[in-house]
Amino acid sequence: MTAHRPFNFSAGPATLPEPVLRQVAAEMLDWGGSGMSVMEMSHRGKEFISIAEAAERDLRELLSVPPHFRVLFMQGGGLGENAIVPMNLSRGGKVDVVVTGSWSRKSAAEARRYADVHVAAEGNGREIPRDWRLRDDAAYVHVCTNETIDGVEFHDLPLVDNGVPLVIDCSSHMLSRPIDWSRVGLAFGGAQKNIGPAGLTLVFVREDLLGHAMSICPSAFNYETVAAAQSMYNTPPTFAIYVAGLVFQWAKAFEYAGKQGLAAIEQRNIDKAALLYQALDGASLYENRVQANCRSRMNVPFYLKDERLNDAFLTEAKAAGLLQLKGHKTVGGMRASIYNAMPLEGVQALVAFLKDFEARHG
Structure with a gap:
């Protein structure tokens, strides 16, 4: 194999489109005639603001994100969101988790630090369990829609018909297929699978779920605070957002x-x-x-x-x-x-x- 780069089957950080890597290399020292690398830009400067706005606009278009969902560019990865989600949504109450493999098991364990967690169903890492025992008074139901380690995927999002919001960890298949937003209250995922380099975490949160963070939630992880600041409350992972934006452009034209x-x-x-x-x-x-x-x-x-x-x-x-x-x-x-x-x-x-x-x- 000498005519192309090796094929990289890493689970993440993962392979990126070669045209994106070449564009990053070409723009490394000077983005858009600004005289600066993206890594050197102020996150509040007009140059980077234009990059971030275009990235969100293209992502919304690709995934048909409804206007009543806020798109947040955050940090902390999927493991971080296992704590950030319950701090924002659980109100210290009840959380139901469906365990389908390694990552949802980690999610349940982390959420127990902040909420009364009930494992509503548990599989063996080879299947999606049946007979979910959901509580009507849970703050939300957590599902990992693609288990990166075990290789189990929901090909259709579950319908939670008791009115409890569905939270999905879609880290390892985000942007690989459409999302049925009518079934989702919040979706999150690390970018380092399909979207860009490690460091960027994407959160899609329905507006009615904002404003319920626990008092112990750090301000930089409070969804309402981050949404109000258009993901600029603190310095976001600027270079990762830039690369993700290029991936979105590549995906739109693919x-x-x-x-x-x-x-x-x-x-x-x-x-x-x-x-x-x-x-x-x-x-x-x-x-x-x-x-x-x-x-x-x-x-x-x-x-x-x-x-x-x-x-x-x-x-x-x-x-x-x-x-x-x-x-x-x-x-x-x-x-x-x-x-x-x-x-x-x-x-x-x-x-x-x-x-x-x-x-x-x-």
Whole structure:
């Protein structure tokens, strides 16, 4: 593989579109004739304000965000939001959490520091559990709609019909498909999967949920305060916002299978995932353990049935230009994260390697 960069299957920070990286490099010393790098700009100066406004405008367009949702550019990542959300929404009361894997389990544990947490349903990391036991007096219901470690994804958002707001952690599939905002009270996610470099956290919060923060909530994490200041209450992650804005421009212009924008991105993601799962299911050396109806399009964990071959697999994959395929330390095995910026050619190269490795070692 000498004609292109290696294919990076990291779960995050993850691969970025090459045109975006090239534009960042070209503008590194001088953005738009300003004589400054974006990293050197005041977050309150007209240059950066124009960057931030364009980024929010393009993001709203891509995801069809309704006007009664505020878009916040924050910091702290998904783990930070596990505390920030209950500090803003729980009012010290009750929170229901549906546990579908590693990240929702972390969310439940963190929220217990601020609220009465009830695990409404719990799966085994391979499926979406049924028979949710929701409380009508909960402040909100928390769901991780794509489990990055376990590879479990809600392909349709759950309908919470008791009037309790639904909070979704969509870190690892944000911008990979549309969001049904009619079912959501708040959505959050770290940017370092599909959107940009680590450091930026995106929060979409319905306006009626503002203004309920606990007294212990830091001002910089109070959604009402951040919204009132248009995400400029403190210095935001300016460079990460700039890169995210370039990714949004790339996404709007993206074309695939006769489609453009988010529809094109979603279709390519469907095709990439189908190709990889078909290869895994058709092999005798590998297995994916997630139920077929909730397999993630973004994060594909798999295991070699003979684990003695793990080291050889990773060594040979790296030599073939296929990087970061080692699974999360808590579950082992392998994991291929095939986010928006991963081209179809990258998945095709991985599938070819899977078949070749099995032919030689199976």
